Amino acid sequence: KPQPAPTLYQQLGGEQGIHAIVEDFAYRLADDPELVGFFANTNIDYFVGSLADYLCVVSDGPCVYQGAPMDKAHQHMGIHEADFNRLVDALQATLLAQPISASARNQLLKRLAAQHAAVMRYQ
Numbered sequence: 001k002p003q004p005a006p007t008l009y010q011q012l013g014g015e016q017g018i019h020a021i022v023e024d025f026a027y028r029l030a031d032d033p034e035l036v037g038f039f040a041n042t043n044i045d046y047f048v049g050s051l052a053d054y055l056c057v058v059s060d061g062p063c064v065y066q067g068a069p070m071d072k073a074h075q076h077m078g079i080h081e082a083d084f085n086r087l088v089d090a091l092q093a094t095l096l097a098q099p100i101s102a103s104a105r106n107q108l109l110k111r112l113a114a115q116h117a118a119v120m121r122y123q
């Protein structure tokens with residue numbers, strides 16, 4: 001009997017895989033002098049949990065995202081195009097450091113890139 005194609009969530013390693021992604025990503029943000037300032041007033045435990053839920057939903061996983069929509073979540077942070085690209089590069093480095101296939105990595109980056117307009121809406 002043919003097996004259903006694995007969801008992107010499964011390809012990312014499910015709950016454990018996404019946990020590892022957000023953890024690695026948070027360390028990269030903290031280590032990046034250009035990005036860390038954006039998170040100066042952020043509750044990092046909350047952020048990491050909410051980002052994990054978000055990535056789970058975006059990858060068709062069995063989660064509920066209860067945070068703000070992407071336009072409101074980032075409004076008036078003064079995010080410039082270069083900041084956006086830098087954050088995506090940090091995420092790319094995270095995904096490369098995890099046991100994730102190129103196909104899954106590119107699918108996730110594509111789904112997140114689709115949020116560019118929303119994130120930049122109120123900058």
Ligand code: HEM
Binds near residue numbers: 039054066
């Ligand atoms: C496609 C790109 C992005 C995605 C998918 C994304 C996703 C998220 C999510 C899910 C949250 C949690 C929101 C909540 O729980 O209400 C969040 C918060 C945040 N994001 Fe992003 N983000 C993106 C781009 C960026 C960029 C480019 C920056 C800055 C350079 C940034 C800075 C922040 C900060 C500082 C917070 C925490 C806000 C707070 O403390 O309340 N994000 N983001």
